[in-house]
Amino acid sequence: MNYIVYYKIENLYYYYDGEEYNNTERLYEIQTNQYEMHLSYDKSKDGLLEYYRNILIWSEQISKETNFDYISKYNHMIASLHFFLMYSKKLIENHDTIMYDESSWIENCYNGGIQSCIPGDDHKKTYSYDGRGYYQSLLSNDEFKISSKVGQEFTITEIPDIKNLKHGYYRVNITSNNPKAKMIFAFNAKNNVYYYYDILFALSHIELNFIIRLIIDDKPNCYLYENINIIKSNTVFQKWSNKINKLKELYSSNLLLKNLGSKLWGKLSQFNEFIVTGDELEKNLEKYNDCNIIRTKKFNEYGTKEYREIHYLQHANQPYKFSIRIKASLTSYGRYYIGNVASTNIDNLIRIHTDSMSFIRPFKIDKKMFKREEKTSNLIRFYSCNHYTSVCYNCFQEFESSLFINHRCW
16 A cells, blocks of 8 residues: 655655655655654654654554445545445435535624633643543544525524524624633624624623624625424434544554544535646636635745636635535534633633633533643643643743643653
């Protein structure tokens, strides 16, 4: 089996193909299967060699139990998609196609996790907890629900109460004068579009003084799904999730299993896009009349000073490759879930990074969903959500960010 493993430092990709260790600026020119090295491995030649050997062992373990050949797929994301389709393809075939109007509501939502931090003046004893198989757990959670059918735009005059709140997207302005609110809620002041779970969170936490103002102008202010079309996400994802969990019980050190659970949602949310050159688009405007330009890039021909323009086009009649409505709804539910957990110890909360929560006091937490995060459970000083330093209890040496996890001085 021909494949490479690689890691990236700045603009260079360092890779190993089973024989040679090399680097390139243009990884896409290497015509073979490509697997990015796991972050737990040292970014070095030795790290790549070890990962190269292990990925073959792990792939054989998965194949032994499921007849699924992981390293015959092009990359980690493709492998995660094919593994899911092997168990659940028929379960998404009856979902309505997501059209352009619906996709515009999806794209105007904030599609990320909570990112919040209280910067510290010094290093403090910190207790951090990280979600176990976060996205896999959310997708198979009995509480997370999605629509299998298209919705409809409406103009409403008031926000419904919790009991009558429908799944969908709302154009609202949400504010709060409580400083704790921004620690556990992601405000979308740029577009003022929120999904159902964001509204539900704000309505549920009256102690945080959320104010929800419905935007009323000449445009629809919501896109709603009928209750009859709302399904539990686990009706689609439970079989896939159960199979991964069984494999984890057999092969707990197999890091490919983490990829099968974590990479899928991104692949299922992928744009249905393709690339054309600027010249091709200009010559064939009628051919691409039903497409939207997502983004444009300019790059120079390798070894020359001449620049070419390429456009990423999206089919307007099918903006996403798959019509499973988890983009925006999944991240919204993730924020709702993490925000609710963090709110129970909010006075001691100092940081949230998607599914990682850090506190200055420990508290009881669901150990089935969360585990202690070692790299941020120490003497920690947070400068920002993504930048922190750790101090070793034994030698009092200071380390940048997650480098402490590999430190051993005893």
